[in-house]
Amino acid sequence: MTDVAALAGVSAQTVSRVARDEPTVKPETAARVRVAMEQLGYTPNRAARALRYGHYGTVGMIAHRLARTGESRTVEAVVEAAQSEGYTVTLVDLASPAADDVSAAVARLSHQDIDGLIIIRAETATPDTLVLPSHLPVVVSDSRFVGHHPAVGADQVGGAEVAVAHLLRLGHRTVHHLAGPPDSIPARQREEAWRAALAEAGAVAPPAVRGDWTATSGYDAGAALAADPEVTAVFAANDEMAAGLMRALHEAGRAVPGDVSVVGFDGIELSAQLWPPLTTVAQDFGEIGRRLVDLLLRQVRDREDLADTHSVVPVRLVERASTAPPPGR
Amino acid sequence: MTDVAALAGVSAQTVSRVARDEPTVKPETAARVRVAMEQLGYTPNRAARALRYGHYGTVGMIAHRLARTGESRTVEAVVEAAQSEGYTVTLVDLASPAADDVSAAVARLSHQDIDGLIIIRAETATPDTLVLPSHLPVVVSDSRFVGHHPAVGADQVGGAEVAVAHLLRLGHRTVHHLAGPPDSIPARQREEAWRAALAEAGAVAPPAVRGDWTATSGYDAGAALAADPEVTAVFAANDEMAAGLMRALHEAGRAVPGDVSVVGFDGIELSAQLWPPLTTVAQDFGEIGRRLVDLLLRQVRDREDLADTHSVVPVRLVERASTAPPPGR
DNA sequence: CGGAGTACTGTTAACGCAAACATTTCTGGT
DNA sequence: ACCAGAAATGTTTGCGTTAACAGTACTCCG
Known part of the structure; x- marks a missing residue:
């Protein structure tokens, strides 16, 4: 910065002003400074800025297991939204499974590193075990933290309702x-x-079969469903399990959606x-990501107290070829 | 820090020493300082450290389109590896498509922000259009940058070979x-x-059909393949297109792998x-991520000049149920 | 018991930047 | 030509940390 100032024949402060586009610099001076910056390849040092400003941008x-579900799409949306607001996103602790690790990662990060924290998925950590630096703005999409922090989530209930209604209507x-x-x-939920x-x-609810979100578990659990001739319609709690289920049905010789x-x-x-292409309840992960950033930045920048705001993002039934009227109708 | 020093009855420098685990502090003093740190919730300010040290950790x-392909698994592996080396990972510019944007993002980041850069996928940017801050250590997995920067990539050639060999052997x-x-x-490749x-x-190569990596394009292109009775084996350039292709084959009434x-x-x-479950050439994204971090950190920390190192990660044929001998054999 | 180490702790300064305040240079009105 | 006020630029200071240097208080030896 000093070098730039010297080269442009101005003070360091003026260089700073130009770097921040302050309007109080005479255009010709600014131009001269900019040339000098260019020539010297100068870029403001963000560490120094962070130190000065007291925040990090x-x-x-x-997040955990990016390869899975809509995690990655939420992450994408968060990064995009944050970037458009001039914020940088640091990705933490994707892999480690233990609750301690999450806390440790956050502590390591501390609020000396970040201005706010977005918890997409904290896996094994719970609101009790996860200790966050006090005064660190937080927003979550992990529903176990709803009520403890401002949250954004898809409309789980509405989604299940529309799925069931769709099948009953058929x-x-x-x-x-x-x-x-x-x-x-x-x-x-x-x-x-x-x-x-x-x-x-007024329909009778059969006992639920249970998987662990993975396609494999859907396949295993699906075997039982496939063997039961009473079963004509299944609502799977996620697409991966639905994929596994359909594979089990295929293997059992039961047609989808015929049977x-x-x-x-x-x-x-x-x-x-x-x-066949799967009828599914689509979540709007992009919207979730954007709302997460919005809620977080409102706390960070405007010091709003969002307490236990819970923003529910609507879901949408996407009708494809895996659903049809039951056999014999 | 000053507060901690006052509370522990020592100088700020001693607090600094304790924070960095310097061994020259008397154990009892260190203990007293640690208690004070705990009590006051003190954590070293990373911006100040970065300013002092001249690097950022x-x-x-x-990366682009995290939802796609193995991108997310590479990202995961990178984050995990970087974290275990004490580095933090900043995710940039996932969405913007234009080359300028990538350059702009990097410039924004500059080497005032990061100690090194990992390019997983720069999409439309090319080695010519992408201007990087000079002296910023870089490592890439995007093969268009091979030869321009140290690179890590899967064994594309070996993968295609093993896929073709597998089908011919059948x-x-x-x-x-x-x-x-x-x-x-x-x-x-x-x-x-x-x-x-x-x-x-000694086999005759039919003309290649082309998609754009998406499952939809595989479905569209697959229609032509499905209509041609000469086709008994297809090697798809990625799994998504293979999925689309199989859907097209199903719709055309051609059995996989029967026909x-x-x-x-x-x-x-x-x-x-x-x-059916897809036979595929699996890439080891975890290994790619780990090697990326290794190569980058060797430049950052040890100032090694890796020039155009190109680390090739082996692939593995996973035989599942989508391949079988041709009909009539 | 004096002096040379050694162990420990404290003081000063600088990293690069920008807010607050100070100073200079310009403008327009008379 | 002069002055008030605005416009433009400069100077000082401190953000939190740590390297370098400067003590001070011990320990051990002759």
């Missing part, structure tokens, strides 16, 4: 459920809403490429 | 190819290696859940 983001007597793991709150929707329609209709949840890219 | 990472007379877009270097492997085996065998490339999670 960076938000942290905790004429199915009832709808089976391939549920997610019991320790997952979204899984429980989808399951509860499924049960409620059946009750509402059994299947609805998934999430709307992942490949759901359209399964055989 | 951060690496930048450019008894197919030749192997069709569902190629990637012509502006993609890996696509061209896979295509060339496919052609070479056929020539090597047509299909091999994919990448080994994405869902390839095992397609119907």
Whole structure:
């Protein structure tokens, strides 16, 4: 900076002003400074700026298993939204499974590193075990943290309802459920809403079959469903399990959707490429990402107290070829 | 820091020493300081440290379309490896498509922000259009940059070879190819290696059909393949297109693998859940991520000059149910 | 018991930047 | 030609940290 100042024949302060586009610099001076900057390859040092300003222009983001589900699309949306607001995104702790690790990662990060934290998925950590630096603005999409921090999430309940309603409308007597793991709150919400929707329609809810979100578990659990001739419609708690289920059905010689209709949840890219293309409840991950950033930045910049705001993003039923009226109708 | 010093009855310098685990502090003093740090919730300010040290403990990472392919798994591996080396990862510019944007993002980042840069995928940018701050250590997995920067990549050629060999060994007379877009270097490499492997085996190479990596394009291009009774084996340049192709084959009433065998490339999670489960050439994205970090940190920390090192990560043929001998054998 | 180490702790200064305040240079009105 | 006020630029200072140097208080030896 000093060199630039010398070369342009001005003070360092003026260079600083030009660097920040302050309007109080005479255009010709600014031009001269800019030439000098260019010539010397000068860029403001962000560490010094952060030190001076007391903030970092960076938000942290905790996520797990990017390859899975809509995680990656949320991450993308967050990065894009944050960038357009001039913030940089630091990705933390994708792999480590233990709750301690998450806390440790956050502590390491501390609020000496980031201005706010977005928790996409904290996996094994819970609101009790996860200790965050006080005064660090946080926003979550992991539903276990709802009520503890401002949150953004898809409309789990509405999604399950629309899935069940769709199948009942096609004429199915009832709808089976391939549920997610019991320790997952979204899984429980989808399951509860499924049960409620059946009750509402006067249908009998069969016992739920359970997987762990993976396609393999859907395949395993699907074997039981495939063997039961009573089963004509299944609402799977996510698309991966639905894929596994359909594979099990194929192997059992049961036609989809001829014998059994299947609805998934999430709307992942490949759901359209399964055989048959999967009817699914699509989440708007882009919107979730954008709202996360919005909620976080409102706390960071405007010091708003969002307390336990919970922003619910609507879902959308995407009707494809895996659903049809039950056989014999 | 001053507060901690006051509370512990020492100087700020001693607090600094304790924070950095310098061994020259008397154990009891260190203990007293640590108590004070705990009590006051003190954490060293990283901006100040970065300013002092002149480096950031951060690496930048450019990637596009995380939802696709193995991108997300590479990203995961990079983050994990970087974290275990005490580095933080900043994710940049996922969405913007224009070359200028990439350069702009990098410039914004500059080497005032990061100690090194990992380019997973720079999409439309080319070695010519992408201007990097000089002296910024870089490592790439995007093959268009091979030769310009140290690179890590999967063994495209070996992968195509093993796919073709597998199909020929099953008894197919030749192997069709569902190629990637012509502006993609890996696509061209896979295509060339496919052609070479056929020539090597004395088989006639049919014209390649072309997609753009997406499952939809595989479906569209697959229609032509499905209509041609001569086609008994297809090597698809990636798993998504293979999925689309299989859907097209199903719709055309051609059995997989009874009538047509299909091999994919990448080994994405869902390839095992397609119907039938897809035989594919799996890339080791974890290893790619780890090598990227290793190569970058060797430049950053040890100032090694890696020039145009090119580290080739082996691939592995995963035989599943989408391949079989041709009909009538 | 004096002096040379050694162990430990403190003081000063600088990293690059920008806010606050100070100073100079210009403008327009008379 | 002069002055008030605005416009443009400069100077000082401190953000939190740590390297370099400067003590001070011990320990051990002759």
